[in-house]
Amino acid sequence: MLQQSGAQEAKIPETHDVAAVNRRVDRIEYASRQKIYPKLAHGTYRNLKWALMALCLGIYYLIPWVRYDRGPDLPNQAVLLDMANNRFFMFGLEIWPQEFYYVTGLLVLAALVLFIVTSIAGRVWCGYFCPQTVWTDLMVLVERFWQGDRNARIRLDKEPWGPVKIFKKVMTHLSWVLIALATGGAFVFYFADAPTLARQLLNGSAAMEAYLFIGILAGSTYLLGGLAREQVCIYMCPWPRIQGAMVDHESLMVSYLDQRGEPRGPIRKSAVAERATGDCIDCKACVAVCPMGIDIRDGLQLECIQCALCIDACDDIMTKIGRPTRLIAYDTIANQEAVAKGTTAPVKIFRARTFLYLGLIALVGLIMLGALWHRSVLEANVMADRNPLFVQLANGDIRNGFTLKVLNKLHEPRTFAVGIEGLPEGSRMVVAGQENIEKPTIVVPTDVLSEVRVFVTVPAASLGKLASQTEPFNFIVRDTASDMLATRKATFRRP
Amino acid sequence: MGHNKEIDHVTGVETTGHVWDGDLKELNKPLPRWWLYTFYATIVWAIGYWIAYPAWPLVNGYTKGMLGYSQRQEVMREVADGKAAQAQFRSEVEKMALADIAKNPEVLRFATASGAAAFATNCAPCHGRGAQGAKSYPNLNDDDWLWGGSLDAIAQTITHGVRSDDAETRSSAMPRFGLDQVLDQKQISDTAEFVLSLAGKSTDQEAATRGAAIFAENCVVCHGEKGAGNQELGAPNLTDAIWLYGGAKEDLIQSIATGRGGIMPQWHTRLDPVTIKTLAVYVHGLGGGK
Numbered sequence: 001m002l003q004q005s006g007a008q009e010a011k012i013p014e015t016h017d018v019a020a021v022n023r024r025v026d027r028i029e030y031a032s033r034q035k036i037y038p039k040l041a042h043g044t045y046r047n048l049k050w051a052l053m054a055l056c057l058g059i060y061y062l063i064p065w066v067r068y069d070r071g072p073d074l075p076n077q078a079v080l081l082d083m084a085n086n087r088f089f090m091f092g093l094e095i096w097p098q099e100f101y102y103v104t105g106l107l108v109l110a111a112l113v114l115f116i117v118t119s120i121a122g123r124v125w126c127g128y129f130c131p132q133t134v135w136t137d138l139m140v141l142v143e144r145f146w147q148g149d150r151n152a153r154i155r156l157d158k159e160p161w162g163p164v165k166i167f168k169k170v171m172t173h174l175s176w177v178l179i180a181l182a183t184g185g186a187f188v189f190y191f192a193d194a195p196t197l198a199r200q201l202l203n204g205s206a207a208m209e210a211y212l213f214i215g216i217l218a219g220s221t222y223l224l225g226g227l228a229r230e231q232v233c234i235y236m237c238p239w240p241r242i243q244g245a246m247v248d249h250e251s252l253m254v255s256y257l258d259q260r261g262e263p264r265g266p267i268r269k270s271a272v273a274e275r276a277t278g279d280c281i282d283c284k285a286c287v288a289v290c291p292m293g294i295d296i297r298d299g300l301q302l303e304c305i306q307c308a309l310c311i312d313a314c315d316d317i318m319t320k321i322g323r324p325t326r327l328i329a330y331d332t333i334a335n336q337e338a339v340a341k342g343t344t345a346p347v348k349i350f351r352a353r354t355f356l357y358l359g360l361i362a363l364v365g366l367i368m369l370g371a372l373w374h375r376s377v378l379e380a381n382v383m384a385d386r387n388p389l390f391v392q393l394a395n396g397d398i399r400n401g402f403t404l405k406v407l408n409k410l411h412e413p414r415t416f417a418v419g420i421e422g423l424p425e426g427s428r429m430v431v432a433g434q435e436n437i438e439k440p441t442i443v444v445p446t447d448v449l450s451e452v453r454v455f456v457t458v459p460a461a462s463l464g465k466l467a468s469q470t471e472p473f474n475f476i477v478r479d480t481a482s483d484m485l486a487t488r489k490a491t492f493r494r495p
Numbered sequence: 496m497g498h499n500k501e502i503d504h505v506t507g508v509e510t511t512g513h514v515w516d517g518d519l520k521e522l523n524k525p526l527p528r529w530w531l532y533t534f535y536a537t538i539v540w541a542i543g544y545w546i547a548y549p550a551w552p553l554v555n556g557y558t559k560g561m562l563g564y565s566q567r568q569e570v571m572r573e574v575a576d577g578k579a580a581q582a583q584f585r586s587e588v589e590k591m592a593l594a595d596i597a598k599n600p601e602v603l604r605f606a607t608a609s610g611a612a613a614f615a616t617n618c619a620p621c622h623g624r625g626a627q628g629a630k631s632y633p634n635l636n637d638d639d640w641l642w643g644g645s646l647d648a649i650a651q652t653i654t655h656g657v658r659s660d661d662a663e664t665r666s667s668a669m670p671r672f673g674l675d676q677v678l679d680q681k682q683i684s685d686t687a688e689f690v691l692s693l694a695g696k697s698t699d700q701e702a703a704t705r706g707a708a709i710f711a712e713n714c715v716v717c718h719g720e721k722g723a724g725n726q727e728l729g730a731p732n733l734t735d736a737i738w739l740y741g742g743a744k745e746d747l748i749q750s751i752a753t754g755r756g757g758i759m760p761q762w763h764t765r766l767d768p769v770t771i772k773t774l775a776v777y778v779h780g781l782g783g784g785k
Contacts, residue, residue, distance in 0.1 A: 387625030
């Protein structure tokens, strides 16, 4: 590869005067944070991250505005966490409080997907998708807009305070606060009808809670994304500690290929042809762009979120000096060990670990599908009166009172016929308010729970036919339109 | 004080200057600044709180605070808000006839719920939490009514009471046939036997026949020829399965000998008309309403 470089390799790239402030060995306990000035990188991964940032922010800000028609009686917001009515709406899926295990299932699935992605390609979540990363990236972008890139920002911080510095700093923080407010503002739209709430927020008539949560979210966004940044990942987040259990020798991770790079050394025009050093020219471009303040050449470390910006920075340099790119690259430990022995090890995506995660994903997914498939859209509950347990009527008949609750999870009103089975001949059932109707029905409006009082009477003559003082029988609730049945056990009590 | 900074030579960190057990020293590791300042901020906050809110107990009262906050006022406001929220339904209940309430599901639901609450507070001590009654306190769940089980009859009973001080009270008296020596012991026993026979429970046909004559002479005025009772007079039906004072022969003998007459207070002096209406709706809906 040295032959290719040739004589025109005269451009010696800038070497950065930068220290990896968060390098573990150099870090002092109880020391104040040393500010990081990430330099703007250019390249494949930076472009990918811009695209993903736009995608993630777009999803976050726009989802509450997506409409989804559910019929006249229900909200038409596609994703709505309707706390007041205890309903979660996600497009076609609607979750009642007693079905919250669906959410648990979704979270378990999300965790497993995170596991498998991590075991294949390391901290993809941290590097590209985590809100902390996305928002920090956005905040740095704003900071760069007002104050310039790395060197300009360092200079500005060293300058004495003056009108220009004050202006730049104030504008930066003002922009952060506005972004933070927009972030908190978007969050509350998930909990109420977005267009309505937006109007209310603007004319000041929204609920106190809305303003409160916008304030909390805005505060945390400003604090975590604008000020705390990498400290959140290093000190606050548990995931860097847990992810060690998911990666192994076969996981792709942002790695410095020290077989190729070492011994590192500065490039000298005279020494180009007979260079005794590796490909790394120790320009520290990888350190300058790192938002975490580390040196990727120290190897895998907890602080590294694997955002791959150092790959872009290094590729840039390698291209300039005419050496092959990807001195820093996604690579597996297995491959690096193989390279050390003179061979290569292809990436093994399918291995015991990923099969295990895939199996678990499939299992949980199937359970979820099964649960959704069998999700009952009719639920009935019977509660017997406790006081009095039974009532003797004037003619000696015994009457029991029940409260019948019928839940209609369909998006249309339904009519249910109610009946009983398993009590002796002559036993009667009446629904309160429909005493004179032979075949009582309950009309349950869209998506609600209706409650009726039901009286069951066994005639005096038939009391002897009851086997015990507590006679089991069934309530039958039938959807008159679809003939869907729900049978509920109950007990008839007599003296 | 503080002039002799002692530095621990191993770590290079200042010590607190205290020595325990001859040679034990502690490194001076102060609280993080943000923590310290948060602590100071809470002190400032507390002082502000004392000024703004009621805080210190005094001998005759307490410091009121500048904001004039009071938990009592808060509660009163919430009570008023609750009343205001009910106002619409209450005015509807007030305007509607009892029979119409049953036809309007929303007002019916409100009336039943609010009647249940009023029942628990005012009626449950005698009639029981589930209106199940007890000996000498009528069970309101069944379909046997002394003074009538229609909505209006129930409302009337609640409003004016039974044998109460009210001018319009429902009133009647079961004579004390034994104590006042109208009937002798044997006659009372025979009458009781006849009453048992009305419900098909007699075991002594001869005594019952003797009792029938006594019953015809003394009891039919109120209880009717066939013992079916009279709700105008609050005279119970003697042919059904429900016995307010017990249906055994001894109970009957005692009822005839000493007379009976439960008292229920008039409620219009304590409850407003709307509450009484909701109570009537609730009691009527327990299952036995006519």
